[in-house]
Amino acid sequence: MEAILQRLRSLRISVTPQRLAILGALESRRDHPTAEQIYEQVRREMPAISFNTVYKTLEIFCQKGLIVKVNPLHEVARYDVQTHHHTHxxxxxxxxxVDLDWPEAPLPEPPGVLSQDFRIEHQSLIxxxxxxxxxxxxxSKEDA
Ligand SMILES: [Zn+2]
Ligand SMILES: [Zn+2]
Structure with missing residues (x-):
C-alpha cells in the first residue's frame, strides 16, 4: 500500500480512494482488462463510481506511464499494469x-529512427x- 502511494506521488498523480481502488483492481489481474472490466470490479466495492471516472483515471494512468495500453486489435483498449518490457x-x-516473461527478448532499434529524431518510449514484441x-x-470445426 505504501509503495503504491509513493509510486502515485512520484508520478505526480493525486491520490484519491477511487484511484487507489482502480489501481488495486489493475494490480489484481494479469489478463489485460478493458475499462469495462475494471469498472465492473471496482463497482463492487464502490457502487457510486461512474464508468467515466474509471475510464478517465485509466487514461491519466496511461499518460503518466503508470500503466500501458495494449491495443493491437484496434478494438477496445486493454490496459496493462506491467510497464516493464515484456512480450505478449x-x-x-x-x-x-498472455504475458510472456522474456526479459532478454531482442528489440532491435529500427533503422532510420535516430535520423528521424524520434524518441522511442515503448517497444513491444507481439x-x-x-x-x-x-x-x-x-x-473440431474442421472435422465436422
Ligand atoms: Zn483463443
Ligand atoms: Zn502484458
Whole structure:
C-alpha cells in the first residue's frame, strides 16, 4: 500500500480512494482488462463510481506511464499494469492476451529512427496466433 502511494506521488498523480481502488483492481489481474472490466470490479466495492471516472483515471494512468495500453486489435483498449518490457502472446480467436516473461527478448532499434529524431518510449514484441482453446474449437470445426 505504501509503495503504491509513493509510486502515485512520484508520478505526480493525486491520490484519491477511487484511484487507489482502480489501481488495486489493475494490480489484481494479469489478463489485460478493458475499462469495462475494471469498472465492473471496482463497482463492487464502490457502487457510486461512474464508468467515466474509471475510464478517465485509466487514461491519466496511461499518460503518466503508470500503466500501458495494449491495443493491437484496434478494438477496445486493454490496459496493462506491467510497464516493464515484456512480450505478449495474443490469440486472434478470443483476443486473449498472455504475458510472456522474456526479459532478454531482442528489440532491435529500427533503422532510420535516430535520423528521424524520434524518441522511442515503448517497444513491444507481439506473437499472434491461436490459444489452445481456440485451436481445439477450430480443429473440431474442421472435422465436422
Ligand atoms: Zn483463443
Ligand atoms: Zn502484458
Amino acid at each position: 502472446l495474443i490469440c486472434r480467436g478470443c483476443h486473449l492476451i 506473437y499472434w496466433g491461436l490459444c489452445p482453446r481456440c485451436r481445439e474449437t477450430r480443429i
